[in-house]
Amino acid sequence: MERQARRAQVLRHAxxxxxxxxxxxxxxxxxxxxxxxxxxxFYLYFQxxxxxxxxxxxxxxxxxxxxxxxxxxxxxxxxPVEQLRANLRRVVTYVLDERELTDILLNHSxxxxxxxxxxxxNFYDRIAALIQxxxxxxxxxxxxxxxDTRAIAYCILGAIKEVVGLLSxxxxxxxxxxxxxxxxxxxxxxxxxxxxxxxxxSGDCATSSAFLFAAK
Amino acid sequence: MERQARRAQVLRHAxxxxxxxxxxxxxxxxxxxxxxxxxxxFYLYFQxxxxxxxxxxxxxxxxxxxxxxxxxxxxxxxxPVEQLRANLRRVVTYVLDERELTDILLNHSxxxxxxxxxxxxNFYDRIAALIQxxxxxxxxxxxxxxxDTRAIAYCILGAIKEVVGLLSxxxxxxxxxxxxxxxxxxxxxxxxxxxxxxxxxSGDCATSSAFLFAAK
Amino acid sequence: MERQARRAQVLRHAxxxxxxxxxxxxxxxxxxxxxxxxxxxFYLYFQxxxxxxxxxxxxxxxxxxxxxxxxxxxxxxxxPVEQLRANLRRVVTYVLDERELTDILLNHSxxxxxxxxxxxxNFYDRIAALIQxxxxxxxxxxxxxxxDTRAIAYCILGAIKEVVGLLSxxxxxxxxxxxxxxxxxxxxxxxxxxxxxxxxxSGDCATSSAFLFAAK
Amino acid sequence: MERQARRAQVLRHAxxxxxxxxxxxxxxxxxxxxxxxxxxxFYLYFQxxxxxxxxxxxxxxxxxxxxxxxxxxxxxxxxPVEQLRANLRRVVTYVLDERELTDILLNHSxxxxxxxxxxxxNFYDRIAALIQxxxxxxxxxxxxxxxDTRAIAYCILGAIKEVVGLLSxxxxxxxxxxxxxxxxxxxxxxxxxxxxxxxxxSGDCATSSAFLFAAK
DNA sequence: GATGAATGAGTCTTCATTCAT
DNA sequence: GATGAATGAAGACTCATTCAT
Numbered sequence: 016m017e018r019q020a021r022r023a024q025v026l027r028h029a030x031x032x033x034x035x036x037x038x039x040x041x042x043x044x045x046x047x048x049x050x051x052x053x054x055x056x057f058y059l060y061f062q063x064x065x066x067x068x069x070x071x072x073x074x075x076x077x078x079x080x081x082x083x084x085x086x087x088x089x090x091x092x093x094x095p096v097e098q099l100r101a102n103l104r105r106v107v108t109y110v111l112d113e114r115e116l117t118d119i120l121l122n123h124s125x126x127x128x129x130x131x132x133x134x135x136x137n138f139y140d141r142i143a144a145l146i147q148x149x150x151x152x153x154x155x156x157x158x159x160x161x162x163d164t165r166a167i168a169y170c171i172l173g174a175i176k177e178v179v180g181l182l183s184x185x186x187x188x189x190x191x192x193x194x195x196x197x198x199x200x201x202x203x204x205x206x207x208x209x210x211x212x213x214x215x216x217s218g219d220c221a222t223s224s225a226f227l228f229a230a231k
Numbered sequence: 232m233e234r235q236a237r238r239a240q241v242l243r244h245a246x247x248x249x250x251x252x253x254x255x256x257x258x259x260x261x262x263x264x265x266x267x268x269x270x271x272x273f274y275l276y277f278q279x280x281x282x283x284x285x286x287x288x289x290x291x292x293x294x295x296x297x298x299x300x301x302x303x304x305x306x307x308x309x310x311p312v313e314q315l316r317a318n319l320r321r322v323v324t325y326v327l328d329e330r331e332l333t334d335i336l337l338n339h340s341x342x343x344x345x346x347x348x349x350x351x352x353n354f355y356d357r358i359a360a361l362i363q364x365x366x367x368x369x370x371x372x373x374x375x376x377x378x379d380t381r382a383i384a385y386c387i388l389g390a391i392k393e394v395v396g397l398l399s400x401x402x403x404x405x406x407x408x409x410x411x412x413x414x415x416x417x418x419x420x421x422x423x424x425x426x427x428x429x430x431x432x433s434g435d436c437a438t439s440s441a442f443l444f445a446a447k
Numbered sequence: 448m449e450r451q452a453r454r455a456q457v458l459r460h461a462x463x464x465x466x467x468x469x470x471x472x473x474x475x476x477x478x479x480x481x482x483x484x485x486x487x488x489f490y491l492y493f494q495x496x497x498x499x500x501x502x503x504x505x506x507x508x509x510x511x512x513x514x515x516x517x518x519x520x521x522x523x524x525x526x527p528v529e530q531l532r533a534n535l536r537r538v539v540t541y542v543l544d545e546r547e548l549t550d551i552l553l554n555h556s557x558x559x560x561x562x563x564x565x566x567x568x569n570f571y572d573r574i575a576a577l578i579q580x581x582x583x584x585x586x587x588x589x590x591x592x593x594x595d596t597r598a599i600a601y602c603i604l605g606a607i608k609e610v611v612g613l614l615s616x617x618x619x620x621x622x623x624x625x626x627x628x629x630x631x632x633x634x635x636x637x638x639x640x641x642x643x644x645x646x647x648x649s650g651d652c653a654t655s656s657a658f659l660f661a662a663k
Numbered sequence: 664m665e666r667q668a669r670r671a672q673v674l675r676h677a678x679x680x681x682x683x684x685x686x687x688x689x690x691x692x693x694x695x696x697x698x699x700x701x702x703x704x705f706y707l708y709f710q711x712x713x714x715x716x717x718x719x720x721x722x723x724x725x726x727x728x729x730x731x732x733x734x735x736x737x738x739x740x741x742x743p744v745e746q747l748r749a750n751l752r753r754v755v756t757y758v759l760d761e762r763e764l765t766d767i768l769l770n771h772s773x774x775x776x777x778x779x780x781x782x783x784x785n786f787y788d789r790i791a792a793l794i795q796x797x798x799x800x801x802x803x804x805x806x807x808x809x810x811d812t813r814a815i816a817y818c819i820l821g822a823i824k825e826v827v828g829l830l831s832x833x834x835x836x837x838x839x840x841x842x843x844x845x846x847x848x849x850x851x852x853x854x855x856x857x858x859x860x861x862x863x864x865s866g867d868c869a870t871s872s873a874f875l876f877a878a879k
Numbered sequence: 880g881a882t883g884a885a886t887g888a889g890t891c892t893t894c895a896t897t898c899a900t
Numbered sequence: 901g902a903t904g905a906a907t908g909a910a911g912a913c914t915c916a917t918t919c920a921t
Contacts, residue, residue: 038342039343042914042915042916043917044915052881054916054918058917059880063917064915064917125253125341166394166403166409167416170413173389173390174387174390177389187382193382200386204416204417206419260890260891268906269906270907271906271907271909274892453884469773469774469780471774485886485887487885487888490914491884491885496911496912554774557774558773558775559688564770595840595841598845598848602823602825605821605822605824606817606825607821608821609820610814612821628815629814631810632852636852666901690894691894700902700903701903701904703898
């Protein structure tokens with residue numbers, strides 16, 4: 016356990032520095048001086064710099080994935096929109112809590128290692144696939160209009176990434192409000208017009224009965 | 232060889248390599264061996280590696296900016312949606328034509344130099360501001376529903392970035408179709424529901440009379 | 448090896464090479480191959496080549512300055528001439544002991560760096576000022592004849608530099624004798640004629656009662 | 664002659680730059696841009712950078728040597744001291760007229776090339792030998808006291824070099840006065856005391872009948 | 880386990896010189 | 901003769917990683 020604590024300590028410091036300076040501008044010297052360990056000690060806990068970075072990256076990817084639940088449909092499942100909202104909220108919350116970590120994912124992680132680049136791309140592709148599946152499901156359930164769900168899935172992913180990135184740069188005043196806006200934008204973008212009509216009459220789209228999104 | 236021709240030649244080769252390997256993995260040796268020039272010759276035309284990279288980056292940013300025209304409103308202006316579509320098409324066309332260059336922007340350009348990072352962020356912020364202004368205008372014109380236009384602007388920006396990035400990874404079979412999908416998604420996301428209703432009846436949303444987006 | 452020992456080792460080797468080849472002709476490769484250390488090790492102890500050189504230079508200047516004591520006057524102070532002789536001897540001894548180091552100062556240190564050039568000039572100016580002050584004091588004490596003491600101070604400085612440089616090129620057979628000659632030359636050059644007359648009678652100028660020179 | 668004019672022009676510009684920046688800090692680019700000639704043209708007139716520098720150096724050495732005349736003794740020769748004074752004046756005048764050139768010799772010319780270093784050392788040695796011969800002659804003529812004339816010769820050389828160097832840094836207000844001081848210092852340093860006695864009585868040493876110095 | 884001195888491959892950059900036009 | 905584009909050897913410096921203590 017001692018070992019794990021040490022590792023965690025180093026990871027914590029490294030995380031902060033990577034977030035601030037990016038992978039390339041961060042050197043092992045930065046990390047060990049912050050973590051107050053000797054050079055050799057670093058290599059006792061991590062194979063190399065990339066390994067450490069990869070671990071942090073893995074951490075974000077895992078945590079994010081864990082926060083994006085597959086949409087459940089069924090009698091006793093919550094309202095789909097509610098599920099989407101919950102997903103989005105969990106993601107946003109995590110980003111705000113672990114801003115440094117997500118910064119690493121969003122801003123500093125590209126173009127220095129084939130494997131890692133592929134890993135990140137792959138992660139996003141998986142998320143996009145989740146979204147697409149939800150959209151297809153929505154179409155089946157007659158909630159979502161006919162469309163190229165793959166393209167739309169990437170649109171939605173991109174929208175979320177961008178907003179979340181913005182959030183990570185400078186937190187919004189009202190996060191809940193922001194979540195609603197994004198959700199609303201996405202839902203309207205994909206919903207069958209008839210539903211929106213109904214919504215218009217009931218006066219509130221976002222909480223309307225119908226919806227879809229992502230999930231593991 | 233004349234100065235400009237030589238410069239262009241080096242830029243062309245460098246572009247390809249940067250696109251494939253990213254800034255950090257590319258070294259001057261790669262560039263000069265591809266361009267078949269001597270080491271010193273490189274420094275005859277560019278101050279250093281960063282300088283060359285910056286020039287390429289500037290090129291994409293400038294070209295992209297030139298392709299995104301500010302929305303014109305007025306009696307003899309084309310249909311706003313048509314303008315949006317044209318913007319999007321120009322961007323997509325450019326990305327497909329200069330895939331290597333845009334690759335540099337989208338995938339390999341972050342985290343190695345404070346100035347350049349800032350320059351890119353700034354570019355995107357300017358695009359987002361354009362979009363936001365269009366949205367605000369749309370609200371005024373009673374085409375766009377009330378919303379947090381700043382947040383939505385970043386959603387739209389993100390959606391486009393992501394789709395374009397996807398495109399740059401692997402060109403879509405039917406680009407026009409893709410443009411329509413993205414446009415449709417965005418418009419529906421922001422349109423006042425009444426308009427969509429009308430659209431539904433006329434059977435075609437995307438070409439409907441009303442819309443807005445970005446501009447220089 | 449301990450830090451200081453290693454540093455000293457590198458300095459020792461570098462000193463020899465700088466003395467032989469001069470600053471510009473010496474490259475880091477020369478130094479590390481002589482010191483039998485790796486490239487990186489060099490930069491562990493010195494910021495760069497100039498830094499190392501500067502340290503050596505500082506060393507000579509400091510050591511020399513420490514060997515040139517300000518002239519003391521007073522009841523229980525030694526004979527002024529004796530003090531001058533002691534100064535000169537200490538300088539000469541140092542030069543002979545650390546021929547390589549002084550070689551650096553005398554022969555190989557000019558024209559490659561503004562700062563260092565200035566530092567050396569400044570050192571000599573300080574020495575000249577010391578000499579001048581001694582001369583002024585001598586005039587006050589009626590030992591030294593009226594003259595442009597600034598000019599004469601530089602004459603004396605130059606004379607000593609040249610002889611010391613000669614010494615560093617090829618040690619004299621009899622150093623003590625050399626010191627006497629220089630001292631004698633200088634003293635006669637500045638002494639009031641009356642004193643020399645007296646000396647002539649007593650048969651020995653150099654050890655005559657009266658004199659002065661330099662000091663810290 | 665056209666050719667010679669061109670050469671001279673380049674030499675003139677190079678001289679100025681070498682004087683200001685020293686050999687190493689001066690690059691061919693500096694020279695050609697000042698001289699407004701093309702890179703290749705430079706090598707039409709000079710074999711290489713060192714060659715050009717060497718030519719300038721040769722120029723100073725030659726000019727200086729030409730200004731230091733061997734002491735003539737004989738019935739119709741001028742007073743020896745007058746000859747010394749004339750030598751010194753010519754040197755000082757040259758230094759002041761060609762400050763840039765002498766700067767090169769005094770400050771910027773050492774430690775970058777074995778041959779040139781040797782050439783300079785050799786020049787000074789020759790001057791020292793001249794002085795020594797004059798001193799020996801003076802002893803023979805019973806004007807100069809017994810001493811280690813080699814050592815004294817270097818003292819005198821050094822004194823002159825230093826004062827001249829000082830002069831080249833910042834011209835003295837009254838050059839004639841300065842020459843007298845140096846001359847006076849040197850003469851007193853080497854003269855037989857009896858002569859100074861006589862001088863004391865006649866009230867003016869420097870112009871006294873007896874003296875000696877250098878020559879080709 | 881911990882340390883930190885040592886390593887050396889990897890890169891960038893400069894600049895005197897050449898040579899085709 | 902003049903030009904200036906091209907050359908490439910030479911050299912400085914960085915930094916992830918190793919290893920003896």
